[in-house]
Amino acid sequence: MNRLLIVDDHRIFTDGIRFLIEHTTDLEVTGVLQSGKDVIPFLTHNQIDLILLDIDLPDLPGFDVAKMIKKTYPQIRILALSMLDDVGSMDRMFQNGARGYCIKSDGREEVFKAIQKIREGGTYWPKSFQLILNGQNGKMSENRLTERENEIIGLICNGFTSAAIAQKLFLSSRTVETHRKNIYRKLNVHTNVELTHYVKKHLILKNPTL
Template sequence: MNKIKLLIVDDHRILVDGLKKLFENSETVQLIGVAYSGKECRAFLRNEQPDVILLDINLPDASGIDLCKEIKKQNPPIKIVALTSFNEYAIVRQMIENGASGYVVKNAMPEEIILSVETVM
């Protein structure tokens, strides 16, 4: 079985470092890239096609909600998991309406974060 190719898009470097460690030893998920902004995410997607994107809702230069819609319009096969520090229904609903396949809160247990990526695939 091929590993799920994952892109992480989040501007919090300490969180990204933790997520990198989490997926380093995963038997099901391969981290193929990290983007710290909407601009970096768009640049990455011009050259690579991840299976799943863990996408922060709040980026310094873009709304994750709008970026989600843009990614799904240009790359419909990519699955998106909204990565949020909020457990706020209205924001999560907007992400789902814009094409996200699911969401996970940043303080979720490590197994839950891996499971969120596996589940949307």
């Protein structure tokens, strides 16, 4: 259980985590990929035990990549890495086969702790999600909105584009789009117009500016 693959398109992050892993653990970093579509072809030709998988990839969401990995290579253990700290994203990775989830802002010590737990056959989840697992057997309400999602809903309903939201909240546009997709999924809407009608009807925002 020492062959590791990193899937993340942020070179500064991957260079740093690869250096730390190779110089402080007995893990062998077999490869680093920047694209979700490259994962399955890579696994066809390389034996991997553990994958560090980012959610916010440029071509395929990490959710979909995890699902494909578990379908084709169920023995491979997946540790999700993301800037997303909402339990909705954690639950989706859990349902798609991940054995753990680390929030990138928590730092390298959390990542190494999670890797060790998973190598030992365990799981590693942030405390917020662990409470849900313990209390609801891995199930959560689809309508549970995070503070960040509420914030983004308010901006969407006031006409902000994803690019404008990203600039205002100091996020990447892809991260905003991931939040938007999660919001649509949780509220069962498909467009910004439907979202605005839903918000007006249900008054779901704590401080609506509509």
